Every structure is written in C-alpha cells, then in structure tokens.
Amino acid sequence: MALFLDGDLWFSFKHSPTAVLAAIIATVCIVCAVFANWIAPHNPFDLATLDLIDSRLPPAWLEGGSTKYLLGTDDQGRDILSALMYGSRISLLVGLASVALSVLIGVGLGLLSGFVGGSIDAFIMRVCDVMLSFPSILVALLIDGIGRALFPNAHDTLAFSVLVFAIALTGWVQYARTVRGSTMVERNKEYVQAARVIGVASWRVMFRHVLPNVLGPVLVLATIQIAGAIITEATLSFLGVGVPPTSPSLGTLIRIGQDFLFSGEWWITIFPGAMLVLIALSVNLLGDWLRDALNPRLR
Amino acid sequence: MLAFIIRRLVQAVIVMLTVAFIAFMLFQYVGDPVTNLLGQDATPEQRAQLRADLGLDAPFPIQFARFVGNAVRGEFGLSLRQGRTVSSLIVERFPATVELAMVAAVIALAAGIPMGVYAALRRGRFGSQLLMMVSLLGVSLPTFLIGILLILFFAVVLNILPSFGRGETVALGSWTTGWLTVDGWRHLVLPAITLSVFQLALIMRLVRAEMLEVLRTDYIKFARARGITDRSVYFGHALKNTLVPVITITGLQLGALIAFAIITETVFQWPGMGLLFIQAVQFADIPVMAAYLCLIALIFVLINLFVDLLYFAVDPRLRVERPAAAH
Numbered sequence: 001m002a003l004f005l006d007g008d009l010w011f012s013f014k015h016s017p018t019a020v021l022a023a024i025i026a027t028v029c030i031v032c033a034v035f036a037n038w039i040a041p042h043n044p045f046d047l048a049t050l051d052l053i054d055s056r057l058p059p060a061w062l063e064g065g066s067t068k069y070l071l072g073t074d075d076q077g078r079d080i081l082s083a084l085m086y087g088s089r090i091s092l093l094v095g096l097a098s099v100a101l102s103v104l105i106g107v108g109l110g111l112l113s114g115f116v117g118g119s120i121d122a123f124i125m126r127v128c129d130v131m132l133s134f135p136s137i138l139v140a141l142l143i144d145g146i147g148r149a150l151f152p153n154a155h156d157t158l159a160f161s162v163l164v165f166a167i168a169l170t171g172w173v174q175y176a177r178t179v180r181g182s183t184m185v186e187r188n189k190e191y192v193q194a195a196r197v198i199g200v201a202s203w204r205v206m207f208r209h210v211l212p213n214v215l216g217p218v219l220v221l222a223t224i225q226i227a228g229a230i231i232t233e234a235t236l237s238f239l240g241v242g243v244p245p246t247s248p249s250l251g252t253l254i255r256i257g258q259d260f261l262f263s264g265e266w267w268i269t270i271f272p273g274a275m276l277v278l279i280a281l282s283v284n285l286l287g288d289w290l291r292d293a294l295n296p297r298l299r
Numbered sequence: 300m301l302a303f304i305i306r307r308l309v310q311a312v313i314v315m316l317t318v319a320f321i322a323f324m325l326f327q328y329v330g331d332p333v334t335n336l337l338g339q340d341a342t343p344e345q346r347a348q349l350r351a352d353l354g355l356d357a358p359f360p361i362q363f364a365r366f367v368g369n370a371v372r373g374e375f376g377l378s379l380r381q382g383r384t385v386s387s388l389i390v391e392r393f394p395a396t397v398e399l400a401m402v403a404a405v406i407a408l409a410a411g412i413p414m415g416v417y418a419a420l421r422r423g424r425f426g427s428q429l430l431m432m433v434s435l436l437g438v439s440l441p442t443f444l445i446g447i448l449l450i451l452f453f454a455v456v457l458n459i460l461p462s463f464g465r466g467e468t469v470a471l472g473s474w475t476t477g478w479l480t481v482d483g484w485r486h487l488v489l490p491a492i493t494l495s496v497f498q499l500a501l502i503m504r505l506v507r508a509e510m511l512e513v514l515r516t517d518y519i520k521f522a523r524a525r526g527i528t529d530r531s532v533y534f535g536h537a538l539k540n541t542l543v544p545v546i547t548i549t550g551l552q553l554g555a556l557i558a559f560a561i562i563t564e565t566v567f568q569w570p571g572m573g574l575l576f577i578q579a580v581q582f583a584d585i586p587v588m589a590a591y592l593c594l595i596a597l598i599f600v601l602i603n604l605f606v607d608l609l610y611f612a613v614d615p616r617l618r619v620e621r622p623a624a625a626h
Binding site: 130133134135137138141142144145146148149231234235238239240241254258261262264266269270273276277280281284 | 314317325439440441442443444447448450451454455554555558559561562565566576577579580581583585588592595596599603
C-alpha cells in the first residue's frame, strides 16, 4: 500500500481533478449498491411494507412529496431511492461479471492466437473480423435470443447467466486483438527465448512469463468496458430481454417508468436514467484517466 | 483494382455463408420443428413421415444447401408466433425502418459536417468548446434515454409532437410511406432525431479531428500563400480531403443505424423491423430471428462493399495500380 501511495499512479491521480471527482462519484454509487440491504431507507421487494396509498408520490421537494420517500415512489408505492440502490447493484453485478468473463475469454484466445500463430491465429482473427463488423448490441441481442430459445423456461439464475454470457461474448474481441498484438511483440524478446532455452514448457512460458507483460492495456480496456457493459445491460433490460423482472436493474426501472411519463410522473423513469448516466460517465472518465496515466508517452 | 474487388467479393460471400450457417444451426438445433408442427402426442411413424416430407432426414450438407437456396429466394418459413410467412412480415415492416434510418442519416450528415467544420475552424473558442461538450454527452448517453428525454420534453411538457407510431401512411404498391403526409413527418421527427444523435456526434468529432489534421499540412499553407480566399481553402481544399474517412465511417454507420433502430423503435413503438426482431427475441421466434439476422448481415456486407468501391471514386490515388494501395 505504501508502495502504491508513493507511486506514479497515485501522484497522477491526485493531480487530476476529473479523476478524483469521478472516483468519488463511482465510489459512492458502488457503496450504495453493495450495501443496499443496510442503507436503503426501504426494502422495495418486501411486499409487506408497500402501501398503495403511497404510490406515485413525487420527490420530497415537490408539492405532495413526503420526506419519507426522498425521490418519490412508483405505481406500487415502492421508494424510488431504494429501488435505485438495489437496481444499481444488479446493473453493476451484471456489468462486472460480463467484463470479467470477456477478459477471460479474450485474453485466453488472444494469448493463444499471438503465441501459437499459424492457422489457429488466422481462424481466431477472422472470427474477430466478423464479430466486429456487426454492432455489439445486435450480437448481444442475438446471443440472448438464442439463449432464450434454448432454455424457454429458464429460472432467474439461468436468465442471469444467459445475459452475462451474451454481453461477454460481444466484448471479448477487443481484448483478444490487443493481447494478440502485444504477445507477438513479447514472444520474440530475449526473456522468452531464455525461458525456452532452459526448457520451460510452452504453456508455462505463455502464462507465467508473457501474460503478466501484456496485461497493462487490458486493465485500461476493462475499465472502459465496464461502462459499456452496464449500458448494454440497461439497453437489453429496457428492451425487455435482459434481467428477469423479479430483480429489476436500472434498465428495467426505466422501462417500467416510461409508461408513467404521460401521466406526469417523470421521476419514476428520470432518476434511474440519471443514475445510469452517472455511473457510466464516472467509470468512463476513470478509464480515460487510467489510459493516460499508464501511457508512458504522455508522462 | 479488379483483384481488389474480387477479393472483397469473396470475403463478402464468406461472411454471408457464415451468417447463413448460424441461422441454419438455429433452425436445426434450437427447438424441434417436428414437435412444433405435430405437437407432443404424435406417433413415431407420423414424426418420421413429416421428417421425410420436410427433408429433415437428408444429409447435413444437403439440408444446408436447401436452406441457403430458400434464403436466397427470401423463404424463411412461418413465424412461430404470428403464423404468417416471415417474408411477408419483413416486407411489411421494412419501409418503416428504412425511412427512419434514411432521415436519421441525413440529419446526422447535414448537421454533423458543418458543426465539425465549425468546431475545427473556431478551435478553443467558447462556441466550439460547447459543441464538443454536447457531443461528448451525445456519445455517452444511451439511445433510449435520449428518446425518453425527447418524449418528456416535446410530447409531454410542450405537447407539440406525437410520441408513438408512424401516423398516417400512404401505400405505394407494397411500400407504405410516411413521407407524403404531414402527420407522417410529425411522427418521424422525434424518432429520427433520437436515432441520429449518436451518429451526429460521431461525425462531428471525426470531421473536426480530420480538419485539424489537414489544416496543418503544407498543401494548405501553399494554397494560402497563393492568395486563395479562406472560404475556398476551407471548403474546396481542406474539407474535400477529410471526406475519405468521413465516407467510410458514415457508410459503416448506416448499417449501425438500422441496428440501433431496434432501440429507437422500441422507445417510440415504431412499427419497423427492429420492433419485429425484439418481439421475436422475447418469444424465441426462431424463423423471424434467422431472417432478420440474414437480412441485416446482407445490408452490412453490401454497405461495406459499396464503401470500398466508393473509395475509388473519391480518392484518385487508389486508382493507380499498386498492390499496397489495396488497404
């Protein structure tokens, strides 16, 4: 930890007000989401505490609002603020899980592609080309659709896995390409040749020697991709093919709220939307800062 | 050049075959068509009979060849949910999506290019900084939120524009158009703007970056030294040279527009192909999904091909016979 605090990264972080602000916002969002069980003022899924008399209340500062529900309530009397916290938890969970999975797939295939080369490399790269020529949302929708067709009566956990899988399978291409590029550079360096000469097995060279040296750009990419994955998840849930309705994410909340726009209850949909933008923007800004901070040419 | 075109054509065919193969596998292994048609209670003999009638007992490559043959003629069978032929559903929905995407593309180009030029020429001034900030927001806001905000503002608060459906349409043969009625245009405004925002911001940022790049070159300095007016330098010399990447990105984004229309169509309940596809995904309607997939892939491949060919028209350097110029 002391090493980290003395390091370049911490120095550049302290001197970038945007990064500090983004980090604070992101941390607040994450803490709210992770500890939603304890800090949320109400439990939006506990039917016993819901009261239809409290439904569609405006935020506290508007006429008719109550300080009991700071950001108002939805059509079933659920507290919007609490629903936001629980919703961000699901959004963050799906976002992180799918990025982790796509890093795993992408780094693995990229390493294999760059290290082994030959026809395996050519095949993986052609697959990447085809995937990249279609917008990611389309690929995610397609995989999600296939998943739904394969398991028509999927229960909640399976529905989550299908969703995470769909987002992950659209994201791995960029990691694969980046890692393949750096692996091909590293492969010919002396330390790799030295390791080979002393008879280290090639899978060991691949994972123990090459892998740690190609992970830098992956870290940056992953940070930026988290924002992308959260937005993809929200979009899929908004389209009604994302998380199961029993555990609404931010996208689901926006979808539900859209029906109440015309009766004037804008807060049901606008607050989840603002939360989504806040999370995505702060994560994105952090990613931008990390990219610049890790780029030796910009120092 | 001929070799280049042939190579691109071969690539296009390979991509199409791959996509067709995925669609075929969907048909083959997701859901059993025999059970779908006969129900659970059919006898084994009936199932075998139907299997033979449908050609499902033929060897794999022959079935795939049949599938491709049918796909080329636009035959994807019956929609599982609506019981109508998939081709008739697509023909019905196609015009709505194309009209929406075309208007969005025109908005993105007509506003994006001048805004990009402005932001490049007035670099560092207040107006251009503001444009850049707004465009950053345009790139990072999810499409469906933009749509909801527009609905909230124009349809709910101001109540001046409709927020769902296509409005009044006119049928020209099998093509229904909303372009010929005032009501159709009023319904088109909000979805088209929603769909164009992302592309607009992208084109603007791209034109700005390219303009700044070109304005630094010697060729612009010489043009100025020869005493050519600013106007002619900016638009005749500089802008023209930024157009190659702009054409590429815009062309490729035209396909993305049709794909992103899925989201816009859901927000505005626009009766296009995107809405059809989303409903197909929700209900696991495989024939519709497969047909949409093949159609979108075809559009993407054609656009990519067209953009490649357009290079030759725009950039005379590529017409010189040079193997390295192919990329």
